[in-house]
Amino acid sequence: MTDHQLREPTRLVLTVLADAPRHGYAIIQEVLAVSGGRTRLSTGTLYTALDRLLHQGLVGIESEEVVGGRLRRTYSLTSQGQNLLAEETERLRRAVAEADRRLAVARLRPNGATA
Amino acid sequence: MTDHQLREPTRLVLTVLADAPRHGYAIIQEVLAVSGGRTRLSTGTLYTALDRLLHQGLVGIESEEVVGGRLRRTYSLTSQGQNLLAEETERLRRAVAEADRRLAVARLRPNGATA
DNA sequence: CGCCATATGTCGATTGGCTACCCATTGGCT
DNA sequence: AGCCAATGGGTAGCCAATCGACATATGGCG
Helix, strand or coil: CCCCCCCHHHHHHHHHHHCCCEEHHHHHHHHHHHCCCCCCCCHHHHHHHHHHHHHCCCEEEEEEEEECCEEEEEEEECHHHHHHHHHHHHHHHHHHHHHHHHHHHHHHCCCCCCC | CCCCCCCHHHHHHHHHHHCCCEEHHHHHHHHHHHCCCCCCCCHHHHHHHHHHHHHCCCEEEEEEEEECCEEEEEEEECHHHHHHHHHHHHHHHHHHHHHHHHHHHHHHCCCCCCC
16 A cells, blocks of 8 residues: 555654754754654654664665764665655645645534534 | 644544534545545544544534434534644644755755665 | 445554663763 | 763663454345
8 A cells, every 4th residue: 555654753754854864863853853842752763763764765874984882873865765755745735734624614613513 | 741643544533523523434434535545544443543532522422313223423523622633733734844845955955865 | 135335333463652771972060 | 979961872661543354234226
């Protein structure tokens, strides 16, 4: 199925990787900033998500450098990831329009349509 | 925080209940229509979601009628549910704008996606 | 009669996310 | 010296929502 069902944390990871490659910690900071402090990505969520996205080919490894005996990876969005994010964004745009439309109807009749 | 993180199926249920009360099967049909046949809500998802949403006070029971020895419930969005959907819609609107902005940056430099 | 649409529901497995940990280093405050 | 915050990367176990398959019942069509 083409039904991808991205959840919010995962979608935000792809979003903040869209304009520039970043390493894990930077992704967390960026998501925090973008969401206005609302979405705090935990490391548990992030690294398992990155692992999953790597296997799905949605993100790739930009570079690896050894810092203090540790591997620091910088991740980037693959073209496949870009396509998925673009599709998902279109889907959301439609969902937003639909919700707006229906919420407007609801406001016209404050007590609902008596079935 | 009470970070609700609505998943897509749940959000679509609230969306199609926004303009009019509907019973379960009608919700499934409506979601299918709205999504252009893309999102097929399974009954497993729907009825457990409705149960959850009832307990959370986001949807209410509009009416109940007995048809063929069975209870047919018609659900409606509560004002609390309306507020949540409105908030969620605003959040999504910002997310869409953010994704658009970053995807535009990505298109300006096609070198990034090394994959 | 079999099959499909309508209609409501349960159950087990899977997925993804979350909390809570683990590790290391730099730097500032007391 | 002892501690905390920030930077940086990672695992384990538990939980909630979703998914797929099944169960059940009525009524219409061929």
